[in-house]
Amino acid sequence: MVTKETSMKCLSLCLLLSLLSFSGADLELGFYEITCPNAEKIIFEYVKEHISKTPSLAAPLLRMHFHDCFVRGCDASVLIDSTSKNKAEKAAFPNQSLRGFDFVDRVKSLLEKECPGVVSCADIIALIARDSVLVTGGPFWNVPTGRRDGLISNSTEASNNLPAPTFNFTSLQRSFASKGLNLKDLVVLSGAHTIGVSHCTSFDKRLYNFTGKGDQDPSLDKFYAWNLKKNKCKFLNDTKTIVEMDPGSHRTFDLGYYKHLMQRRGLFRSDEALMTNPVTKSYITQILSSPLEEFFKEFALSMEKMGRIEVKTGSFGEIRTNCAVRNS
Numbered sequence: 505m506v507t508k509e510t511s512m513k514c515l516s517l518c519l520l521l522s523l524l525s526f527s528g529a530d531l532e533l534g535f536y537e538i539t540c541p542n543a544e545k546i547i548f549e550y551v552k553e554h555i556s557k558t559p560s561l562a563a564p565l566l567r568m569h570f571h572d573c574f575v576r577g578c579d580a581s582v583l584i585d586s587t588s589k590n591k592a593e594k595a596a597f598p599n600q601s602l603r604g605f606d607f608v609d610r611v612k613s614l615l616e617k618e619c620p621g622v623v624s625c626a627d628i629i630a631l632i633a634r635d636s637v638l639v640t641g642g643p644f645w646n647v648p649t650g651r652r653d654g655l656i657s658n659s660t661e662a663s664n665n666l667p668a669p670t671f672n673f674t675s676l677q678r679s680f681a682s683k684g685l686n687l688k689d690l691v692v693l694s695g696a697h698t699i700g701v702s703h704c705t706s707f708d709k710r711l712y713n714f715t716g717k718g719d720q721d722p723s724l725d726k727f728y729a730w731n732l733k734k735n736k737c738k739f740l741n742d743t744k745t746i747v748e749m750d751p752g753s754h755r756t757f758d759l760g761y762y763k764h765l766m767q768r769r770g771l772f773r774s775d776e777a778l779m780t781n782p783v784t785k786s787y788i789t790q791i792l793s794s795p796l797e798e799f800f801k802e803f804a805l806s807m808e809k810m811g812r813i814e815v816k817t818g819s820f821g822e823i824r825t826n827c828a829v830r831n832s
């Protein structure tokens with residue numbers, strides 16, 4: 505028999521459950537199918553048209569998604585502008601080389617015209633990242649949607665949560681684990697460095713002042729280091745010059761990054777670090793001995809996982825009208 509007490513318990517439990525499902529829900533494929541049926545098509549068409557004209561933009565747009573997800577989850581906090589009262593994530597050192605903010609803004613204004621106040625900036629970043637890689641000939645991955653935009657963007661949090669190019673294996677593992685990502689994700693997602701460029705300042709200490717004694721990182725291939733010093737980063741703290749991270753095929757999503765790692769030509773210490781651990785090293789060997797499609801499959805899985813980091817759904821956060829500022 506159901507007593508009054510248990511039915512009261514059920515009532516409060518049910519209330520709690522319905523509250524929970526109201527405020528938070530899972531991401532779902534095609535979240536905008538009813539509220540903004542053309543959203544994903546509009547994004548894809550824009551990306552296709554503009555990335556084919558400017559292929560070098562695919563890399564920073566992919567990187568933006570990573571930087572967004574690692575700080576407060578994938579909530580577009582990376583897009584918020586600083587104000588006189590708040591130093592936003594954009595102001596943090598690792599964000600100074602991010603590019604593509606205006607690209608996101610242009611896509612957002614197309615979507616605001618189509619269905620005002622419906623599509624979140626966080627979903628836009630995730631979809632642009634996927635489509636940019638896809639139209640560059642890279643892998644496709646599922647992007648379930650329904651992310652909401654965050655209300656907070658804090659420069660200190662960006663500095664604390666984004667892995668630095670100087671990280672060793674232990675620090676990288678810890679950084680990724682704190683976001684629910686394992687060593688396989690670390691190896692596979694680092695493969696994003698198969699496209700794009702870096703500034704000399706992200707790695708030049710390896711060339712000129714590795715331990716503070718004017719020395720070179722002994723784990724870096726000597727010929728490669730010589731070449732970089734002669735032709736690219738000719739002095740310490742050259743803030744202007746950029747270098748391809750996967751020289752020879754920096755616009756092609758291929759296995760070039762891993763091939764360079766095997767030759768001790770990873771540009772960052774954080775790239776090189778993947779070769780210093782037997783587990784990550786064996787993942788690299790495995791990727792290199794499998795067809796490219798295998799890497800694409802793994803990359804797709806890890807990207808989908810990254811895109812779910814601490815997302816806000818349901819009634820949390822907001823749908824920003826202007827991606828660079830909070831609604832209120």
Ligand code: HEM
Pocket residue numbers: 562563564566567570601603667668669670671676693694696697699700701702703704705706772774
């Ligand atoms: C494992 C830890 C990682 C570290 C320490 C790291 C660090 C960096 C650094 C220092 C740069 C160059 C910035 C500059 O000097 O301009 C860079 C570029 C880039 N990163 Fe990473 N990264 C990591 C993981 C990732 C992940 C997970 C992704 C995406 C899934 C990613 C995508 C990219 C891309 C595409 C670029 C090129 C950007 C451009 O061409 O403007 N990185 N990364």
Ligand SMILES: *[C@@H]1O[C@H](CO)[C@@H](O)[C@H](O)[C@H]1NC(C)=O
Pocket residue numbers: 590658659660661
């Ligand atoms: C930003 O984050 C840091 C580190 O978590 C915290 O100490 C600081 O109070 C935050 N700043 C603001 C304005 O909330």
Ligand SMILES: *[C@@H]1O[C@H](CO)[C@@H](O)[C@H](O)[C@H]1NC(C)=O
Pocket residue numbers: 672673674675
């Ligand atoms: C890795 O870096 C951290 C932080 O700089 C340091 O405490 C640790 O000793 C380093 N680990 C190794 C194995 O070098």
Ligand SMILES: *[C@@H]1O[C@H](CO)[C@@H](O)[C@H](O)[C@H]1NC(C)=O
Pocket residue numbers: 713715716717718740
């Ligand atoms: C190399 O690093 C050391 C220690 O950080 C520093 O004192 C020195 O000035 C640096 N050398 C150059 C040329 O920047």
Ligand SMILES: *[C@@H]1O[C@H](CO)[C@@H](O)[C@H](O)[C@H]1NC(C)=O
Pocket residue numbers: 741743
């Ligand atoms: C590097 O150069 C920039 C400008 O070119 C300068 O603002 C900065 O202080 C320099 N940093 C170091 C460590 O020398």
Ligand SMILES: CC(=O)N[C@H]1CO[C@H](CO)[C@@H](O)[C@@H]1O
Pocket residue numbers: 594595596599600601602603605
């Ligand atoms: C892209 C971006 O917002 N970059 C900013 C990074 O931080 C520096 C210093 O705060 C700004 O001058 C850049 O505009």
